[in-house]
Amino acid sequence: MKIYILIQILLSATLSFAQDQNATRACFSIESLLGPIKVQSSGPQFEAGATGAWNLANAQLRPACIVFPLETSDVQVAMKAIFQSNARYAVQAGGHSAMEGWNNLQGGVLILFSQMNNISESYNQETDTISVEPGLTRGNKCNGAFCSVETGLLLGGGISFLSPAHGFGADNIKSLDVVLVDGTLVVATVDDEYADLFRALKGGGNRYGIYPNSSVDAVINATAHYVQTVEGPSAVLLVSLVNAIVSEEITPIAQVELFYNVTDTNLTTLPSSIFGELLSIPASTSNITRLSYLEVLNTIPAGNNSGSGETFGAEVFSSAEDIQMYHDARAHWDNFTQAVAGTGAYFFTSLISTPIPSSQIEAGRARGGNAIDAPLGGYVALNLGEQLTLGVAQPPAEADEAKLLFLNQLHRSPGFPFFMNECDKRQNVYETYGEKKKLLTCY
Numbered sequence: 001m002k003i004y005i006l007i008q009i010l011l012s013a014t015l016s017f018a019q020d021q022n023a024t025r026a027c028f029s030i031e032s033l034l035g036p037i038k039v040q041s042s043g044p045q046f047e048a049g050a051t052g053a054w055n056l057a058n059a060q061l062r063p064a065c066i067v068f069p070l071e072t073s074d075v076q077v078a079m080k081a082i083f084q085s086n087a088r089y090a091v092q093a094g095g096h097s098a099m100e101g102w103n104n105l106q107g108g109v110l111i112l113f114s115q116m117n118n119i120s121e122s123y124n125q126e127t128d129t130i131s132v133e134p135g136l137t138r139g140n141k142c143n144g145a146f147c148s149v150e151t152g153l154l155l156g157g158g159i160s161f162l163s164p165a166h167g168f169g170a171d172n173i174k175s176l177d178v179v180l181v182d183g184t185l186v187v188a189t190v191d192d193e194y195a196d197l198f199r200a201l202k203g204g205g206n207r208y209g210i211y212p213n214s215s216v217d218a219v220i221n222a223t224a225h226y227v228q229t230v231e232g233p234s235a236v237l238l239v240s241l242v243n244a245i246v247s248e249e250i251t252p253i254a255q256v257e258l259f260y261n262v263t264d265t266n267l268t269t270l271p272s273s274i275f276g277e278l279l280s281i282p283a284s285t286s287n288i289t290r291l292s293y294l295e296v297l298n299t300i301p302a303g304n305n306s307g308s309g310e311t312f313g314a315e316v317f318s319s320a321e322d323i324q325m326y327h328d329a330r331a332h333w334d335n336f337t338q339a340v341a342g343t344g345a346y347f348f349t350s351l352i353s354t355p356i357p358s359s360q361i362e363a364g365r366a367r368g369g370n371a372i373d374a375p376l377g378g379y380v381a382l383n384l385g386e387q388l389t390l391g392v393a394q395p396p397a398e399a400d401e402a403k404l405l406f407l408n409q410l411h412r413s414p415g416f417p418f419f420m421n422e423c424d425k426r427q428n429v430y431e432t433y434g435e436k437k438k439l440l441t442c443y
Ligand SMILES: *[C@@H]1O[C@H](CO)[C@@H](O)[C@H](O)[C@H]1NC(C)=O
Pocket: 015, 016, 018, 019, 022, 084, 085, 086, 087, 088
């Protein structure tokens, strides 16, 4: 007896996913301008930066990326991109604040001044001043909690042994180089046109962030882990990420369909070794039922026969690829969606993952092989599809160019075949086939 369990999870991400998306966009554009050394979203320096705040409340937050500026112009580039992407951000000098979210944030862009700690001029006797960069600390000779006290102290006011005589630390600031939110660099002093800003920064403090919600991130992670680990013939997964576009507003939706072929009629739960990570993600709706194969087929909506415009594109990631590949794909997809949303020609864009386990390739080989001739090892076929608005047969030229850029931006695992049914005509699908040479002899 053939019995299937079907679960359809509809994950409808909320506003906070849009926040993540803005940050992802900002991270991408900052990295493209400053390079991967000054902008990081993983690796030892990122980890150290993300967890380096003095207070655990801030050390446990995880930014989407960290910008490590070396000079003021780097900060300008970062702020400009953050501004243009509408991303959330936080700034950390010493990371001493005990207020959660004040010097680190979940999912946004963190600007970390650890590399900008120069005292760029020696003491100027004439003006009785000294210039410091924001990452300057009380010194490497220091051990203990207060070593992390840096220039942020001054923005918060700052109290020292000299305060009763000379005022708060901030009262002694003569001039501030300030990068405004749009990336403009200004010098604020007590009597220039930025005098109000100068005054505000003396004790007005840093800024704070809020937590985003990361269901879609979690779905992407679980998909990547599934592709990396699931080999057998009994499980089927279909993960659809959709960016719905309504009057230029983008709403992300994730839908996950899990199928598992069980012969044990008493089994009522899906195997957690295969689907556990996906099932642990909070979903807005979830429906787990036993169905016959015919009923499974009927869960696919009939749809419209014809008459609507659709565009496709294919990509493949082997099971050996890192999770970051998936997140990069989504960031490119989001950027693409953003680029075409204003054309009015799209209902939605989608990024659909169909894992293809080794058992599928083995089954084909056992039946005499096919032209696709995929290698063993498992991979995921990605479908980068778009539904055009009613009556639109072809996307506008600039949107089509954006699609080509998107397709070219994506990483591809060499040696794995594109899924022809879901290719863009500009993609050379046969190039990706193992049997290309043999196919050519059939003409
Ligand atoms: C993300 O950016 C868009 C504009 O690009 C903006 O409308 C939206 O409010 C931003 N999201 C958040 C939560 O800041």
